[in-house]
Amino acid sequence: MQDYPILINITVALVAAFVGGIIARRLKLPALVGYLLAGIVIGPFTPGFVGDQHTIRELADLGIIFLLFGVGLHFSLRDLWAVRDIALPGAILQMLICASLGILLTRFWGWELASGVVLGLSIAVASTVVVLRNLMDRGLLNTTTGQVAVGWLVQEDLATVLILVLLPAFSAQSTQPIWLTAGLALLKTAIFAAIMLFVGIRIIPWALQHIVHFRSRELFIVAVVVITLGTALGAAALFGVSLALGAFLAGVVVNESAYSHQVEIEILPFRETFAVLFFVSIGMLVNPLLLVTRPAEVFSLAALIIIGKSLIILVLGLFFARPARTMLILAVSLNQIGEFSFLVGQSGLALKLLTQEQYQLLLMGALFSIVINPLIFWGLPWIEKGLRSTPALWRRLDRHAPVPELTDEVQHNHVVIVGYGRVGQHLVEVLTRLDVSFLVVELDAGRVAELRQQGIPTLYGDAGDSEILLHAHLPTARAVVITIPDAVAAATAVATAHSVAPDVLLLARAATRDNVRQLTELGATSVIYPELEGGLALLDQALIRLGYSEQKVHQYLEAVRQDSYDLTISSPREQEALAKLRPSLALQEQPRGSE
Incomplete structure (x- = not known):
């Protein structure tokens, strides 16, 4: 077998980072901690495989x-x-x-x-x-x-x-x-x-x-x-x-x-x-x-x-x-x-202002601070309580009135819209006209600024790669609508929403046909696949204009949707709907013949 130093080092570094990242997230720590620890594992100061620092650097x-x-x-x-x-x-x-x-x-x-x-x-x-x-x-x-x-x-x-x-x-x-x-x-x-x-x-x-x-x-x-x-x-x-x-x-x-x-x-x-390789390379120096x-x-x-x-x-x-x-x-x-x-x-x-050992000391301090930081965040309520227990200090710190954040009105009986693309924008416009309260979850900072200027309640975050949905008050929501087109992000958002609020109506947009079945299995109440939905709309209009019963056509199309857009007409549900559709043409034509 030929020697592939660059390929081997990339593969080992990414595999180590992947494992370290999973462990860190399981422990509710930033994935960055896992990447740094992965670098330590494949670095020169620990036993086992030692990565090529020059290549990874x-x-x-x-x-x-x-x-x-x-x-x-x-x-x-x-x-x-x-x-x-x-x-x-x-x-x-x-x-x-x-x-x-x-x-x-x-x-x-x-x-x-x-x-x-x-x-x-x-x-x-x-x-x-x-x-x-x-x-x-x-x-x-x-x-x-x-x-x-x-x-x-x-x-x-x-x-x-x-x-x-x-x-x-x-x-x-x-x-x-x-x-x-x-x-x-x-x-x-x-x-x-x-x-x-x-x-x-x-x-x-x-x-x-x-x-x-x-x-x-x-x-x-x-x-x-x-x-x-x-x-x-x-x-x-x-x-x-x-x-x-x-x-x-x-x-x-x-x-x-x-x-x-x-x-x-x-x-x-x-x-x-x-960026993962950058953090791994830093860990290798610790x-x-x-x-x-x-x-x-x-x-x-x-x-x-x-x-x-x-x-x-x-x-x-x-x-x-x-x-x-x-x-x-x-x-x-x-x-x-x-x-x-x-x-x-x-x-x-690089400028020889720090020695290697001094730099390693800096890296150790960084590693400690990153690991401990989430733990301090979790203890924030107790820290605040401790400060409040000293009234004089708290009054000195708290001389200014708090700025109101999201109101209770949008935190109960609301619709959570994940993604503010074209579909999300249309949903917002319709729900606004219907006086339905809603909350938008969006990653794009520009769109969030636009929404906030309009007074629209918004959470800024990545529903596919963070815990932002935990703050959208899903258990008290009327429905969750996931409009993001990315398959992986949509799957993560559906899984999170279903685990937090299993009884809430959960509507999702699929990116591929396979994604339809995946989102359904993850807990989505209903999944829409825009690409095939357009085809179903054309089929709907064609069959109705050919004289078939509108009610029977809609039953057949709904059967296709329930079977994850399977167009092979192989499921019993679709076969039954199609069987009812065939005689509907004769029923539609009969009145015309009698006229």
Whole structure:
């Protein structure tokens, strides 16, 4: 058998990540934890198979590019501006204080100042993946608190991009003064950003517009990948800026295209797959022996990330016009570090500002914080109760009236609509005219913003990949209508809805004929397959106009639907309906003959 090093490493890494992800989700932890642990398992510090770090690292670079492209694709100055009163000063102050504490801690350990700066900046930014997952799973993402958290994250993401640009100025490899190196880096970044925002914003959407006319999905996907990778590599090669910044700006530019939603759909498999390899590659660098050789440093760093960041945010809450619960949820959400911390740490490692052991210490702190973060989220009611038990402190924190969220009116006797595409929009229009209360579950942030502007109750989240439906009050709903066209997402949503509320009317849209039977078996009350439904409508009109009984035609068509759109006329139900249909033509023609 031939040697396939790249194929073997990809396969082993993904298999390990798949198993680790399943275990993590079973334990109600972020899948990210499973990916990191998978990296530890196939890393050089544990027995058994050892992956090729160089190969997986190169593949992980693609994960960084697609991850930052996705961040740029969702970047919204409007969302940031809406919560500017807290997100802008709050995120900046929290990062400065946290970074300063990190530097002080490393100085106590005897580290060089430059190393302390890198670690301090690394622990100052939270994981967007972890925060969004936690908020989404708890139905908080489209609340006022969720808006603040997203704005805070956007500010941290922008700060991280700036950090990655300026970090080389602190490198020992640089022989120029820091101010000159930093100035040149900012100048190159400004030139590249100007080109992207003034030239690229015209060329890239124009190119996508023309590629669509070729009517080839493959060409469209290739074009998106070329734009993403080409911009990232061009940024690095021509302007000396990071791949991450190039990919981020590519996403910002593509977001201005009319096809940004389609781009997101097409790029998703690349982003998710290579992002998994990125986290696995990070896990491969984690040395579990640090728990034995340097336990004091590991636990003190973890305490600074988990407890220190929470306290910093709560203290900042004393100065912002937000209720205590908002700041408490922010404190619990942001007390961890993840992908952007890894990027900053890797930059420091590449520039020789961090040693390998120092970077491993950062990774251990990240792993602890990500694992513990969901546990703290679960304990949020008890934490709030504890704070309330000290009335003076709670009054100081809770000086501002809470902003009302979803009302009880839409939480009882309502229709849950999953997906706000063409079908979902039509349902919303009809139910609005009929004065039927409803709740929309939608993943697209742009559509959610549009719905919220219209005053339509909405939950922002992925019904196919999160616990968002648990917050849609399904047991008290009149019906659940799942309109999303993706087969896997629809199946997950149906299974979740049926397990939460088995007696509620559950209507689903199927993507394929096989999906019809699958959704039925998962608990859907009725499944509609749009492609064949159009054919049944044509058959309905043809038979009625040929003189067959309208009632008998409808009985036959309903039999086809109940048999999962099986058009082979093989089931007893269909044969019986067809047998009744045949004589109906004679019954229809008899009156005509007598006239």
